[in-house]
Structure formats: C-alpha cells, structure tokens
Amino acid sequence: MHLKTLTLRGFKSFASATTLELEPGITCVVGPNGSGKSNVVDALAWVMGEQGAKSLRGGKMDDVIFAGTSGRAPLGRAEVSLTIDNTDGALPIDYTEVTISRTLFRSGGSEYAINGNSCRLLDIQELLSDSGIGREMHVVVGQGQLDAVLRATPEERRGFIEEAAGVLKHRKRKEKALRKLDAMQGNLARLGDLTAELRRQLGPLGRQAEAARKAQTVQRDLRDARSRLLADDLAQLTAQLEQERADERSLKQRQAETEEALAEARGTLARLEAAMSAESQQVSQAGDTVFALSQTRERLRSLQSLAGERARLLGTAEPAHQGQDPDDLEAQAARARASEEELVTEVEMAREVVETAVDARADAEAAAQAAERAHAAVLRAAADRREGLARLAGQVAARRSRVEAAESELDRLREALLEAEQRVEETSRELGALETEIGGGGEDGVEGLDVAHEAASEVLELAKAEVRHLQEQVTTAQRDRTAAEAKVEALELSLDRKDGAGTLLAADHAGVLGSVAALLGIEAGFEDAVAAALGPVADAVAVAGVDEAVDALRLLRDQDAGRASLVVGADGPVPAPGRPAVDLPAGARWATDVVQVAGPASAALLTILRDVVVVDDLARARVLVRDQPVVAVTRAGDLLGATRAWGGSAAAPSVLHLQSALDEAKAARDEAAARETDGSAHLERARAERAAAQERYDETLARLGEADAARAAAAEQLGSLGAAARAARAEADRHRAALEQAQTRRAEDELELEALVERMTIAEEEPDDGEGSADELQARRDAAAEAATAARARETEARLALRTAEERARAVSGRAQALAAAAEQERAARARAAEREEARRLDAARALEVQQGVAVALEAIARSVDRAVAEKAAAEEARAAGSEQLVAVRGTVESLTAELRELTDVAHRDEVARAQQLLRLEQLQTRATEELGTDPDVLVEEFGPHQLVPVYEGEVAVRGRRRRAVVERDEEGNPVRYAGDPPLPRGAAAREDALIARTRALHEAGLRPDDPAATAVVVAAAGAEPAEEPAPDAETAAEDAAPGEPKPDRMIPYVREEQEARLAKAEKALSRIGAVNPLALEEFAALEERHQFLTDQLADLKKSREDLLQIVDDIDERVQQVFAEAFQDTAAKFLEIFPRLFPGGEGRLTLTDPENLLTTGIEVEARPAGKKVKRLSLLSGGERSLAAVAFLVSIFKARPSPFYIMDEVEAALDDVNLGRLIEIFKELQKDSQLIVITHQKRTMEVADALYGVTMRGDGVTTLISQRMGEREAAPATA
Structure with missing residues (x-):
C-alpha cells in the first residue's frame, strides 16, 4: 500500500489544479521558504481527516481556501484528492485503488467522498485507522x-x-x-x-370492565325496543302518505278542467281587452294631440305678446346724453394753459430778483467785513508799535511762506481736479451711450414677451386644471365600473342555480328560454311585490312549449339533477289575458302594468299576474281584497287574498330582486365604462393640449429668460459704468472741496499776510497814536454793518416772493391737460350713444316683423286644434261602445277564477298537510340513520310490526362466570383461572370487537369514559351495529344469530305497548347502572x-x-x-x-x-x-x-505504516546527526513510503524523486518534478 497521487485545487497557495505523482521510496519536496512546501503536508493531513485549524497552521478552517492575490481573485472552495494503491488489501475495502476526496466551501459546507461516492468524515477515519493511520496523525x-x-x-x-x-x-x-x-x-x-x-391500575380497570358488560346487555334491549317502535312509526306514516297522494290526484284533475275553461274565458277577455286597449290608445293619442296643439298655441300667443312689448319698449327714445360740451372744455383748457405760462414768467422774474438780492447782500457783507478789518488793523497797529516791529516782521515772513505753500497745493489740486473732471466726462459719455442703447432695445419688446409668457402660463394652468378634472372623472368612472363589475359578479354568483333549474340553464337545452327572472322587466321598486305575486314561479325556468317542458323534465330525471318549476309558453301568438272589472283606488296599480315581458312565455306570466294589484301597505290591501275579487300585494312583498296570505318580516332577496339588481348593476357598469372611455378620449386630447401649452410656455419662458439675461448684462454694465461715474464724480467733488478749502486757507493766509504787512507798514510809517483814525474807521464799520443787514432782509423778501410764485405755478400745472382729456372722453361717449340708438331702431323693426308672423301662425294652429278635438270625441264614443261587452266577459272570468281559487286553496291545504307528514317522515328517517345507524327501509323490513320479537332469559349465570374469569388477576396483572371454570361463551371475541367499535365512537366524540354524556354516545354507537336478520321463530333466530351474540329463548308477536314498557324498563336499568x-x-x-x-x-x-x-x-x-x-x-x-x-x-x-x-x-x-x-x-x-x-x-x-510524511524534521541537526537520520530513513524506505520536506542537500541525494516548489510573482505555487533516475525536468501535472 502506498500513496499514488495527490491533487490540490484551490488549497492554500495552490490556486490551480496541481497533481503530485508519488511512488514508493523517498520523495523529497524542496524549495525556498514561503513557497508552499508545507502546504503539501497540510493537504495530506487535511484530506485524511484532520479537523484542527491550528494543526493546519490556520486560525479557522476556511483559511485553507485560496484567499487570492493582487493578480488573482480568491476562490470559493478548496478540494484535495488522495489516491492510494491498495493492491495488498491493507485497507478494508474491495478496491485495488482508493481515492479519498475532501471539499470545503467558503460558505462553510463540506463534502467527503471515497471513490466518488459521498460519505462521512467518520467513514474515512475508520477506513484509515485499520492501517495504523488515526486521528492523531502520528504518520x-x-x-x-x-x-x-x-x-x-x-x-x-x-x-x-x-x-x-x-x-x-x-x-x-x-x-x-x-x-x-x-x-x-x-x-x-x-x-x-x-x-x-x-x-x-389493572385492578380498578377490571371492575369498570364488568360494569361495561352489564350496560352492554341493557343497551341491546334498549336498541331493539327503540328500533321496533321507530319502525312502527315509519310504517304507519308511510301508509297515510299513500292515501293522501291518491286524494291529490283526484283534486288535480278537477283543477285542470276548471283551468281549461278559465283559459278559454280569459282568451276571449284578452281579445276584448286588446281591442279596448287599442281604442284607449287612440283616445289617448287624440288627447295628446289636442294637448300638444294647445300648448303650441299658448306658446305662440306668449311669443306674440313678447314681440309686441319689445317693439313698444324699443320704440321709446333713449334719454339724451348729459355731459359738458367738448368745445367748452377745450376753451377752458386753453385758458388754463395761458394762465400757467404767465405764472411761469412770474417765477422767472422772481428768481432774477432773488439773484440780484443775493449779489447785493454779498457786496454789503464784503464791505462790512473790509471795514471791520480796517478798524481792527488800526487797533492792532497801535498794539504792534508797543510789541515791536521785529516780531511783526517774523510773522510776515512766516505767513508769506504759508501763502507760497498754499499756492503750490492749489496747483496740485487743480491738476487732480482737471483729471477727475475728464474721467467724469468720459464715464458720463459712455453711460449715456449705453442708456441710449438699452432704451433703443425697447421696453415694448420686453413687455410683449412678458404678456406672451403670462398668456402662455394662463393657458398652461387651464390645460393642467382640465387634465386634473378629466383625470378625476376617469378615476371616478373606473372606480364606479370596478364596483359595478364586483356587484355584477356577486349577483351572478347569487343567481347561479345549483338545483334542477340551474342544470337546465347550464345545459342550454333546446326550447329553454331562460329563467323567469331574466325574462321579466320590472319597474324599479316593485321587485318584492312581483316576487310575492309570482311565488315559486319567480324561481322557475321558462320553456317554449309543452313538448319542451316534457323534454326538460326527462333530462332532469335522467341526470338525477333534482326538481325544477317550469313556465310553459304558447307555440303561437296568444293575446294577453284580461283583467277583472275593478276600479282601483288611488295609488294602486295592476301587477301587469309594472312588468314587461315578451316571447312565448309572456301569456303564461301575464295570466298568473292578471288579478294581482300592487298597493302601498297592508291596510289598503285589506280594504281592496274585502271589496274586490283580486289578490293584493304590497311593495314590501306581503301578499293578501281572499283565501291565502303570505309575508312577514324581511326575508332573503328574491330571485326577481336579484335579477333586477343585476340588470341595474350591468347598466351602471356599461354607463361607467362608457364614461371611462369617453373620459379617456377627452383626457388624451387634454394631455396633448397640455403638452402643447407646456411647449409654448417653455418657449416664451426661454425667450423671456434670454431677454432678462441680456437686460441683466446691460444693467450690470450700466451699473459698473454708473459706479465708475459716481466714483469719478466723488473724486472730482473731493478734489473740488479740497481746492476750495485750499483756496479758502490761501485767501485767509493772504489776508493775514496783508494785514501783517499793513500793520508793519503802519507801525513803521505812523509812529504817533492813531486814535482819530480809529474813530473814523469805527463809524465806517457800523455803517457797513447796517447796509449788510438791510441787504439780507431784501434777499429774504425776494426768496419768499419766489416761493409764492412757484406754489401758484404748481397749482395750475396739469389742469390744461386734464381738461383736454375730458373733452376727448365726452366726444367718445356721445359717439357710443348714437350707436346704441341705431341698434334700438333695428331691434324694434325686427320685433314688429315677428309679431306679424306669429299672428298668421295662430290662425293656422286654431284650425288644427278644432280638428283634434273632433277626433278625440269620436274615439271616446267607440271606446264606450266596447265596454259593455267587456264587462260581461269579465264576470264569467271572475266566477271561474273564484272556483279555481277554491280548488287551489284546497290543494294548498292538502299540500301543507302532506309537507308536515313528509317532514315528520324525514325526521323519523333521520332518527333511524343518526340514532340507530340503519337505513329506514331496512329498519322497517327487519324491525317492523310484522316481525316477531326475540326474548332472552338465560344470561345471568354466564355473566357471573365471565365476571370472575376476567376481573380476577394476580399481582403482575395476569388473569387467574380456577379449575372447573367453564370456557368463555362462544362469540365473546366478536362482542369485544363490537365494544371496540363503540369505544372508538366515544373517542371521536371527545368524551372521557366517566363523562355523564358517555352513555348516550355508547348507545348511539351500539345502534351502528348491523341489525340481525328477522326470524319467524325461535329455532330460525337461534340459527341465524351472529357469532358471539346470545341466542333468543323464544319469539313473540309485536305489541306496541309491550315494547314501550320494554324500552322504559331498559332505560331505568341503564339509569340504575349509572355512569359506565x-x-x-x-x-x-x-x-x-x-x-x-x-x-x-x-x-x-x-x-x-x-x-x-x-x-x-x-x-x-x-x-x-x-x-x-x-x-x-x-x-x-x-x-x-x-x-x-x-x-x-x-x-x-x-x-x-x-x-x-x-x-x-x-x-x-x-x-x-x-x-x-x-x-x-x-x-x-x-x-x-x-x-x-x-x-x-x-x-x-x-x-x-504504509507511508510517513516528514516536514523539515532534520532542520536542527548537524551534519553528523543528519547522516545518522538519513540512514534510518533508508531503513524505513524498505517497508514504507516517505515524503520528506527538506532544505538539506544530503537528504535530497537519497531521494528517489524530487518535487521542486516555487511561487511565481502572482502568489500561486507551482511544482517541478524530477525522478533521480532521469535528468529531464518536466512541469508537474496541472
């Protein structure tokens, strides 16, 4: 077993898919720091189930997903796949090659797979743990x-x-x-x-079970007695109904014969009434003609009178215009103008006098000042002689220097003033040119733009108001249409019939004309009255004829669709039935007058309504029915006849009322839709007009804005020039004021210099006292002062005279112009009065022409009225002749109607009695179904009075044995059986099943076993058990008894009193048992x-x-x-x-x-x-x-272990210890595969394959692989 391949996609720095081909032996992964070597180790640990983020050198688990660099976007998931060679079967799985995959999404989701099949992390950990690779990852x-x-x-x-x-x-x-x-x-x-x-709990519950068995026996007797009594009631009531049905058939035959005779009489009456109707219509038409011609004649007479009065009024002359003569006004204006010119001349003369007085006052004041200075000089000279000539000479020199300096300052100020005045002149010239240019642009153009803009604004506001008004109308129409549609839908749902009538209407059967409600047109407010008059017929369906009615009834029977009332129409034209010869009181109307119906069913419906009168209330109905052979209905829906009445408090809306409301709702919907369509069209036009007005408004606003901008620019320039001119004037004023001040100071300095020189001269030339000269100079000074005072008084008087002349000129100023304007207005008023006089003359001529034409028309209309009156009298005579024959036929119809009404009332009473019997029968059938769970027919068949009644007498001993056999139990709850106890009766299991069924019913009722109502539920549940087959005798009943049920000891005949006593006994027994x-x-x-x-x-x-x-x-x-x-x-x-x-x-x-x-x-x-x-x-x-x-x-x-992974474990070792460690690596290589992350060259030398790890500038790790037996470098699979 060894690792074959490792594929990384988006794991840490491995952004691209990278695959490492691993082979047995030592594989070294080398590269610079930070290039991602350790990420290979993290990937191996992660794919094998490592769950600690810190073990993977991260803060949280999603740190293993490539986070992105400056040149590459972050990824959304990390995926690592490890393929293991399992040829030796080290892994407990039936594959020679096992691929483990792990995927982590940035959203937090994880996926694990083994050979492509999804699995759990626990599955991977347990698979690897069998080969020595656990969660601690020691490898x-x-x-x-x-x-x-x-x-x-x-x-x-x-x-x-x-x-x-x-x-x-x-x-x-x-x-x-x-x-x-x-x-x-x-x-x-x-x-x-x-x-x-x-x-x-087993002990108490066993005692409750015994009580339940007792109640079960009593309930069986209770059910049997109740079933037999109920079956007896059903049998008797069914027999009574059969007899009632036979009587009903005989009555219907008599009723049909009477209806046939009545129909014939009514046909004759209808023909006569039709003739009378035609004659009445002729009389009505003749009367309408007379009335219309009379009205026309009256209107012409009114017009003739109006035209004459108008001609008279227009012929009267209009009062003459009262006003001043324009020539007089113009003469007054000329005199006022001459007076104004004289006053202006006086003002000019007074102004010249003022100027002369001012000059004289100035001269006198100058002379007074000179005399004062000469007197002062003499006095100072005397003092100067005492102070010394030397000091006086110094003062003269100083004052002469100040005079010279003042002269230099005056030269400078004169130059500055000249420059300022030049600037003032230049700016004033530019300002005048600009004002001329602005004035040449014309205020009229700007005012015209203002007027056009205001007009466009008014038009736009009107257009907007019109759009808003139309929008409100359209919205209102839409709201009304929506409400009407909802009302139509609701009423259509209300009229949707689910009975046989609805089936016929939905089937669109041939010959079906529609519902009676849809065929009738009823005058508003009479719906309830007509519905009461029609009765069940209001809900009926109208058919074309008898054949169609038969087909419709067959369709309902074949489809088992319920029942329906039909109104049969006539195959051909049938005259409308006549009405009884009754004089209706005020406010009463025939029912046939408030309905409109057409088609084959019209005769039948009008026949039903022919003797019905609509009145306002029950009081009038009582009077009418008591005196006349009619049926009265009120508008509220109450019906009153001689033999029947119907009504009361408010009921559900009738079909006619709903149909009428539906018609009104449809009309309202159509009207609202029409208003909406019309309003939408007007709204579109109004919006187009608003858009055009908006364009005009924008255009005028733009033009006005351009004009305002131009004026603003000119005004700004004008303001700048004005400011410059004002600044220049201010500067010139400052220089001028400074110059005046300098001149004043120089003059003062010169005067002082002259005085000083004069003093010094006098001091030098007149060494003696000058007291005589001083007295002479004082006298001159006083005379000059008096002359100055007189000059100032004369100036004041001249100024007052000037002010008085100016006030007089101002008072008469403009009077001449006002008088000229008044003259012009007076001439215009006289022209308008002449025009009105000419119009009155023309109107008077037209009024006379109208008066003459109306007189000719009145003569013609009088002849037409006479002819119409004659025609009306002839029509009334013809109608009176046919009335006698109509009265005789109506008498026949009334007698037949009374007979038919009597038969109908009898049939109605019988029908009510049968309905009560049917209701009673239905109640009994419901009791049979609900209380006993048995079909009524089956109940009568099995428990009727013709069946024998079983009797049970031998159950006590069995119940006693059963009690001990069931109730007694040991400590662990197991039943105790005694020797000699007989076996449980046959069928006990079946009875237990029946009890289970009854307990289920108790659960469904939501009752507890100890609830007082539980007994009734159990009794009802017992009634759901299948009824036993009736047995003619005891042996047959015993043989047919159901398994588990006790066999009857004997059979007795049915006696109702015995069964009633049996029922009472069972109820008492059940009451004694109590709550069960x-x-x-x-x-x-x-x-x-x-x-x-x-x-x-x-x-x-x-x-x-x-x-x-x-x-x-x-x-x-x-x-x-x-x-x-x-x-x-x-x-x-x-x-x-x-x-x-x-x-x-x-x-x-x-x-x-x-x-x-x-x-x-x-x-x-x-x-x-x-x-x-x-x-x-x-x-x-x-x-x-x-x-x-x-x-x-x-x-x-x-x-x-099959493999080991070393990540820089030799980094801290010296060369000697490294060599020792390498030797151990070589030994481990014999049994296991080694993957070593290293920087040591010596470690690389012992490797069978090298992977070079590097990181490019974009921050993404790439690999270069090299097998030590080969020397060609090739990129790793990516």
Whole structure:
C-alpha cells in the first residue's frame, strides 16, 4: 500500500489544479521558504481527516481556501484528492485503488467522498485507522511536531503507540458502549416505575370492565325496543302518505278542467281587452294631440305678446346724453394753459430778483467785513508799535511762506481736479451711450414677451386644471365600473342555480328560454311585490312549449339533477289575458302594468299576474281584497287574498330582486365604462393640449429668460459704468472741496499776510497814536454793518416772493391737460350713444316683423286644434261602445277564477298537510340513520310490526362466570383461572370487537369514559351495529344469530305497548347502572397487553446491559493485549534506534503504571554519551529533536505504516546527526513510503524523486518534478 497521487485545487497557495505523482521510496519536496512546501503536508493531513485549524497552521478552517492575490481573485472552495494503491488489501475495502476526496466551501459546507461516492468524515477515519493511520496523525510529522512529542504528557505518548497499533478504534467503541450503558440505566429505572404503575391500575380497570358488560346487555334491549317502535312509526306514516297522494290526484284533475275553461274565458277577455286597449290608445293619442296643439298655441300667443312689448319698449327714445360740451372744455383748457405760462414768467422774474438780492447782500457783507478789518488793523497797529516791529516782521515772513505753500497745493489740486473732471466726462459719455442703447432695445419688446409668457402660463394652468378634472372623472368612472363589475359578479354568483333549474340553464337545452327572472322587466321598486305575486314561479325556468317542458323534465330525471318549476309558453301568438272589472283606488296599480315581458312565455306570466294589484301597505290591501275579487300585494312583498296570505318580516332577496339588481348593476357598469372611455378620449386630447401649452410656455419662458439675461448684462454694465461715474464724480467733488478749502486757507493766509504787512507798514510809517483814525474807521464799520443787514432782509423778501410764485405755478400745472382729456372722453361717449340708438331702431323693426308672423301662425294652429278635438270625441264614443261587452266577459272570468281559487286553496291545504307528514317522515328517517345507524327501509323490513320479537332469559349465570374469569388477576396483572371454570361463551371475541367499535365512537366524540354524556354516545354507537336478520321463530333466530351474540329463548308477536314498557324498563336499568366507562373492556385488554410488553422489554434491557458489559470487558482485554505487545515492540526498537542516533548513549521507554495497562502512560529516558541526565527537558535542542525522532522511528519500525510524511524534521541537526537520520530513513524506505520536506542537500541525494516548489510573482505555487533516475525536468501535472 502506498500513496499514488495527490491533487490540490484551490488549497492554500495552490490556486490551480496541481497533481503530485508519488511512488514508493523517498520523495523529497524542496524549495525556498514561503513557497508552499508545507502546504503539501497540510493537504495530506487535511484530506485524511484532520479537523484542527491550528494543526493546519490556520486560525479557522476556511483559511485553507485560496484567499487570492493582487493578480488573482480568491476562490470559493478548496478540494484535495488522495489516491492510494491498495493492491495488498491493507485497507478494508474491495478496491485495488482508493481515492479519498475532501471539499470545503467558503460558505462553510463540506463534502467527503471515497471513490466518488459521498460519505462521512467518520467513514474515512475508520477506513484509515485499520492501517495504523488515526486521528492523531502520528504518520505526519510536521513543523513543530517534534516539540509536541517532547512536550507531550505520558498519556499523550501512549496515544501515539495506540494509534500505530490500531487501538484507538477499540477505545472509541468502548466509550460508545459505556455511553449506551449510561443511557440504558435511566431507561431501566423509568421502565420499572412504569410497570409498577400499570400493575396498580389493572385492578380498578377490571371492575369498570364488568360494569361495561352489564350496560352492554341493557343497551341491546334498549336498541331493539327503540328500533321496533321507530319502525312502527315509519310504517304507519308511510301508509297515510299513500292515501293522501291518491286524494291529490283526484283534486288535480278537477283543477285542470276548471283551468281549461278559465283559459278559454280569459282568451276571449284578452281579445276584448286588446281591442279596448287599442281604442284607449287612440283616445289617448287624440288627447295628446289636442294637448300638444294647445300648448303650441299658448306658446305662440306668449311669443306674440313678447314681440309686441319689445317693439313698444324699443320704440321709446333713449334719454339724451348729459355731459359738458367738448368745445367748452377745450376753451377752458386753453385758458388754463395761458394762465400757467404767465405764472411761469412770474417765477422767472422772481428768481432774477432773488439773484440780484443775493449779489447785493454779498457786496454789503464784503464791505462790512473790509471795514471791520480796517478798524481792527488800526487797533492792532497801535498794539504792534508797543510789541515791536521785529516780531511783526517774523510773522510776515512766516505767513508769506504759508501763502507760497498754499499756492503750490492749489496747483496740485487743480491738476487732480482737471483729471477727475475728464474721467467724469468720459464715464458720463459712455453711460449715456449705453442708456441710449438699452432704451433703443425697447421696453415694448420686453413687455410683449412678458404678456406672451403670462398668456402662455394662463393657458398652461387651464390645460393642467382640465387634465386634473378629466383625470378625476376617469378615476371616478373606473372606480364606479370596478364596483359595478364586483356587484355584477356577486349577483351572478347569487343567481347561479345549483338545483334542477340551474342544470337546465347550464345545459342550454333546446326550447329553454331562460329563467323567469331574466325574462321579466320590472319597474324599479316593485321587485318584492312581483316576487310575492309570482311565488315559486319567480324561481322557475321558462320553456317554449309543452313538448319542451316534457323534454326538460326527462333530462332532469335522467341526470338525477333534482326538481325544477317550469313556465310553459304558447307555440303561437296568444293575446294577453284580461283583467277583472275593478276600479282601483288611488295609488294602486295592476301587477301587469309594472312588468314587461315578451316571447312565448309572456301569456303564461301575464295570466298568473292578471288579478294581482300592487298597493302601498297592508291596510289598503285589506280594504281592496274585502271589496274586490283580486289578490293584493304590497311593495314590501306581503301578499293578501281572499283565501291565502303570505309575508312577514324581511326575508332573503328574491330571485326577481336579484335579477333586477343585476340588470341595474350591468347598466351602471356599461354607463361607467362608457364614461371611462369617453373620459379617456377627452383626457388624451387634454394631455396633448397640455403638452402643447407646456411647449409654448417653455418657449416664451426661454425667450423671456434670454431677454432678462441680456437686460441683466446691460444693467450690470450700466451699473459698473454708473459706479465708475459716481466714483469719478466723488473724486472730482473731493478734489473740488479740497481746492476750495485750499483756496479758502490761501485767501485767509493772504489776508493775514496783508494785514501783517499793513500793520508793519503802519507801525513803521505812523509812529504817533492813531486814535482819530480809529474813530473814523469805527463809524465806517457800523455803517457797513447796517447796509449788510438791510441787504439780507431784501434777499429774504425776494426768496419768499419766489416761493409764492412757484406754489401758484404748481397749482395750475396739469389742469390744461386734464381738461383736454375730458373733452376727448365726452366726444367718445356721445359717439357710443348714437350707436346704441341705431341698434334700438333695428331691434324694434325686427320685433314688429315677428309679431306679424306669429299672428298668421295662430290662425293656422286654431284650425288644427278644432280638428283634434273632433277626433278625440269620436274615439271616446267607440271606446264606450266596447265596454259593455267587456264587462260581461269579465264576470264569467271572475266566477271561474273564484272556483279555481277554491280548488287551489284546497290543494294548498292538502299540500301543507302532506309537507308536515313528509317532514315528520324525514325526521323519523333521520332518527333511524343518526340514532340507530340503519337505513329506514331496512329498519322497517327487519324491525317492523310484522316481525316477531326475540326474548332472552338465560344470561345471568354466564355473566357471573365471565365476571370472575376476567376481573380476577394476580399481582403482575395476569388473569387467574380456577379449575372447573367453564370456557368463555362462544362469540365473546366478536362482542369485544363490537365494544371496540363503540369505544372508538366515544373517542371521536371527545368524551372521557366517566363523562355523564358517555352513555348516550355508547348507545348511539351500539345502534351502528348491523341489525340481525328477522326470524319467524325461535329455532330460525337461534340459527341465524351472529357469532358471539346470545341466542333468543323464544319469539313473540309485536305489541306496541309491550315494547314501550320494554324500552322504559331498559332505560331505568341503564339509569340504575349509572355512569359506565364504555372503554373499560378495550382499555383493560390494552393495559394488560402493555403490561406484558413492558415486562418483556424490561427483561430484554437487562439482558442487553449484561451483553454490553461483557463487550466492554472483552474490549479492555483486547486493548491490554494489543497495547502490551505494541509497547514491548516499540521499547525494543527504541533500545536499538537510540544508540544509533546517540552513539554511546542509553535510552529506554518505561510505563508510569505497569499494573494498569489501560491507563498507564509512557516516559522516555534519554542519556547521551558522557552525560548523566535522563530527562528530555535537560537536553539540548538538537538532542531533543533526535530523541523525539528516535521515539517516532521506534513506533514506525514496531508498527510500520504504509507511508510517513516528514516536514523539515532534520532542520536542527548537524551534519553528523543528519547522516545518522538519513540512514534510518533508508531503513524505513524498505517497508514504507516517505515524503520528506527538506532544505538539506544530503537528504535530497537519497531521494528517489524530487518535487521542486516555487511561487511565481502572482502568489500561486507551482511544482517541478524530477525522478533521480532521469535528468529531464518536466512541469508537474496541472
């Protein structure tokens, strides 16, 4: 046995399908770190059943699925298949080649297979365990496995040996057997308790069974007496019904003869009434003609009067227009305009006066200021002379410097002002050009776009409102149609007949005209009245004739489809039947007037309704029926006749009412459908109009938007230019204000300089006091001040005069224009008054023409009215002549109708009596079926009064013996039999079966045996037993008695009083017995059988427990034997292997508890050469690895496995120890197949085949295989 192939698909780094061809010997798998060598070992362990994710170097099991790389997507499953060569039969399976497959899906599902057949993981583990490969996987020595061996406890090391020896399978079986024993112990305890409880229940239940047997005998007498009394009632009632049917046939013959005579009289009456109807129609038509012509004449007279009145009103002149003369208004406007011009002239003159006053005030103020300065200069000169000329000269020089500086600042400000004014002029020019351009674009165009957009918006809103309105109409119509369709469907289901009438309508039989309800057209509100008048005929089916009626009845009988009422139509035209000669009170109507019917069945239906009158309530019906030979029906559906009445509270809707409602619902459905169709068409048109309006709206909105955008852009540019112009003006204003301030400061500086120079000159030239000059200058100053004050007063007066002139001009401004507009409006009003006057003249002419035409028409219509009145009088005379003959025929019809009504009432009373008898018969038959479970005919045949009654007298002794035989039982519930006890009566088993059937009925009724109602259920169940065949005598009855039933002692004739007494006696006896458990017999037998079954099962469980205990002992003995042998062999091999790996060293395996081979552990003692330590933990790393290898190799050699897998076990060894290990590999190669993962060159040299593992840039592992006998490298199968 060896591994042949290993195929990986999606396992860890093996993304693509990769196959390793493995052969006997040593196969080395080499490659760089991280290339996926150890994944081969993980794949082998995984496919052989490894369940630990950590053992596979992962965190969870789905880590074995290829997770994807940067260049390759992740996979959804991992699959590994291992093919084993089983030519030597090492695996217990009938195949020379075994393929084990394992698949894991990323969703968590797993699949296992052996040779392609699905299996369990347990099946794979048990298959491999027989060849020394267990769940611990000691044959797979992966990375870190040596440390696991070294760290293992003695008990875990024992597991390695047990796995190699195949003991683990026996241990699992032992554990399974012990679990079964634990579970069995609980079952044994529960079974013992249950058996004891059943033994306790057997005694009371036996006593209940005896009481049930007593009740069974009484119930038999009860059933027999009840059956015979019921059969007697059925026989007597059947005989009475036969006599009633004979009387019914005679009555029907008389009724048919009377109906024939009545039909003939009614035919004559119908012909006369038809003639009278035609004459009445002529009279009615003549009256309608007279009425119509009279109405026309009245309308023409009204029109003539209206035309005359209109002509009179239009001939009256309209009041003259009152208003001012336009020429006067224009003259007033001219005078107002001249006055306005004069006031404007006055304003200009006043403005000139103000300007002159302002100049004069300025001059006076300047003179006053000069005088003030001269006076001040004189005063300062006197002071200056006291202060000194030197200081004055300094002030003059400083002030002269300030004047020069002010002059320079003025030059600069003048230049800045000039530049600002140029910018103002430039921006103003551009702004004016842009305003001209915008104004040239025209406000009219924008306003036109606004108007068009608003119009389009209004049209769109109207279109949308129309669409919403039509949509609501269509939705309402759809809702109404849906509701009407549902109502039609419900009414059609209600009218769907399931009786014989429904069969005829569904069969579409020839000659079937349809249901009477469908043929009748009834005026709204009269459905209940017509339904009451028709009675059963309302549910009938109309046929074309007598032959068709016979065919329809045969069809119903042949198909056993039930019964149906038929209305037979006439084969040819039949005149409508006449009505009784009765004067109807107000509010009453003939039933034939509220229905419309056509076709062959019309005569028959109208005949039924010919003497029926519809009234409002029962009070009017009573008066009408008491005085007239008619049948009255109310609108509520109450019928009242001289000999019959029918009605009452509300009943289910009649077929006529349902048919009328169906017709209304169909009409409503069709009307709603029409409204829906019409509304949908209008809606489509409205939607098209809305779409067109939307397009127009969008178009005008777009154009308006474009115009607004253009205006916004121009406005933005205008705003920019305006801002620039304002900024330029502001700058110019600032420079101008600064210039004015500079000029003012320079002027002030110059004045001060002049004053200083003047002071200095005066100081230099006039050394004497100037007090005389000062007085003169003060006088001048005062005179100049007074002149300035007078100038300011004159300026104020001029300004007030100007303000007054402006107010007067403003008051008359616009008056001339208002007067001109009023003149124009007055001329327009006078033109409109002239137009109205011309229209009135034309209307008056037309009214006169109409008045003349109506007069000619009135003359013609008067002649037509006279002719119509004459024709009406002639028709009324003809109708009066035929009335006398009609009265005589109606009398004949009324007498025959009364006779027929009497016969019908008698037939109805007989029918009611028969219905009561049939109801009584049906009740008796129902009792026979429900209480006795017997067909009524069979009951009369077997238990009728003609049968003899059996008598039973010898059952007491048998019951006494039966009681002891059944009830007495031993402690275990088994029945006790005494010597000399007679056998049970023959047929006891059959009676037990009958009791079982009755107990089943009790179960179906949901009652307990001790329930008070249980007795009635048992009695009914007893009635379901087959009746005994009647016996003419005791011997025959005894011979025909059913097996298990007691034989009668004698037979006696039937006497009703005796059977009634027998029934009462049986009922009293059953009452004395009291509550009986009718299930006691069955329950007792079932309980006894169950007790015996549980006793047998208890014995079987005890026997099974003993067998399991024996199996556990055998397994323990086998485990001890196999483990002892395996340990001895392994210990001997360890003594051989250890010195080879540790030359000069000593090592051995010992048991921790040699006395208990089932639980003892294994210790490893290792002492390398030159050392005294024996504990593995004190050895070096290489020594520890060699010791672990020695332990594993000892197991391998003691219990060889078909193959071993080594994953870098020699990584920690030096060259010398590696050589020793390789020699051991060569020895293992003789009996087993080795797969070695290695980096050591020397290990590769001893291999029979090499697999090179590499990983490409995409993160996927690939393989290169090389047999050592070949030198050509070839890719591994993928």
